Amino acid sequence: MSRMGVVSKIYCKIWQNDFAKLPIATKELLFRDLQLTYQWERTEKTDREMLAHMSTMHRSWHSKQKKRHFNGKSLDDVIASVPAGVDSLEWQTMCEMWTTTDERRVADRNKQNRATQSMPYRRGRNSHYQLMNDFEAMTQMIAPSSDMDVESHTPATPEDAFISVMGKDRPGRVHCAGSGETLGTWYRST
Template sequence: MPKGKASASALLIPSLEAPAQNPDVFNHMASDGGSYSGSRPRRQCTTVQQTFPTHSTSKGSVVASSTVGSTTSVAGRGHGRQGPSRRLTDRRLESDQRWNVKVIGGTGIGESGTQFVSHMGIVSKLHCKIWQKDFVKLPTDIIDTIFRDLELLFRCDRTANTDKEILMHMSSMHRTWCGVLKKRHYTGKSFDDAIASVPASVNPQDWQIMCAKWNFSDEQRLAHDREPNRVEIFKIGRCKELPDDNEQWVDDESRSRYERMIQLSTPSLDSESGSTPISTEEAFISVMGKDRSGRIRCGGSRETCRTWYGTGEGSSSTDYQQQIRNIENNLRMEVEELRTEAQTGLRDG
């Protein structure tokens, strides 16, 4: 076959040159004995020509023909990768006949198993978007279309469990294909360059959406790599993100405190107010109060004043030391009062 770009459907299976008048015909080659002619070995091969269904993005019928049948010798020579091709035997499926395939674990077993798995990959690219990962959760009409196209060429015993396993295997194949595209056309490129690098066999609009999803995931990962501040931890522990993008707080007080923290740490749009934004840490302390001895609010169970602020660093560490001295002074005063009361009682008695 002359060197050139093959279609996406033919990448998964070995093929020979298709007839010029029908570009949708895929030739699958299988070895079938051999012979010698002169000093050059000649191998007799069998090809299976399949006419795959023609699909349209709009709603409409799917036209397909699959034939199995008689064997015809093909005279003449073709051209393969290593020179003139071998003698070929052409075999077509007769009308309304399909290959029988035994399916185990979602994959085809037997002589037609390889063709069945290859056709699964072709069908998944025809009917599923590049970003879809779990085919089991696809809409019912798409699932029915997938199995309708598979049954145009192959016959297997279908059960609910078998259908699920086939869809799961197709999902795995689709994710692997998507990962290969990401590595070749997205990774290591700027966002604009990645969008421009549209793989063959992929819709440009779908590729742009997929690149946007990858870019958003990268930004989220970078944001999550840093340690959250105490205002963010406060929200995580008291607010739940709902599927409809709304927020559900445990109580109104927590919501108002969070809004106050954000207000203090966000620059005001009113230039006449003269208010200067403060850091998120200062906003948290301003709303929630200073940390008590031995405990850090929204810092986790392992955090203490000593581990959070360090020893002898910052005003908060000074406050911590001052709190300890105040507690000691209070204890001394209480001891003195008890001693005085005891002495007074002895005198009165």
């Protein structure tokens, strides 16, 4: 488990969904402990991004536990199969929450939506937050500089900015196009 996972486990209940909704005092304790390890400059934006990242990691953990221990079993069997490192009373509370009418309705709606998805995720292992940062870096490279020294900064072309941030395409791989695309199939089709 990562340091971020350990810290969230200390200060948050396992059924917590959105870390941005935590009490301010709890957030400050989280940031204090995480800053000892990660040493980031605290701004409102970085705090928001850190909480969003932790919420995403925690929801992913929820999903894995639900698939592994909950789906297709009776409530008694699920409550008895407590994952390693999880408090049994917190696990029971979480399992009972998964059986509520609202949770079932949301789970069924999400399952239905996933079945009709027409555009699969093609970013690979990088998170949406990393993608957002990459696009922001590319935008800054393309945009003309507002500094006094405009002559020394010429904006990059969109293709140059993309290559600078993402790297050049390699044989057998096209950035942001998914694992099924190669240089030959991608550039021949477009």
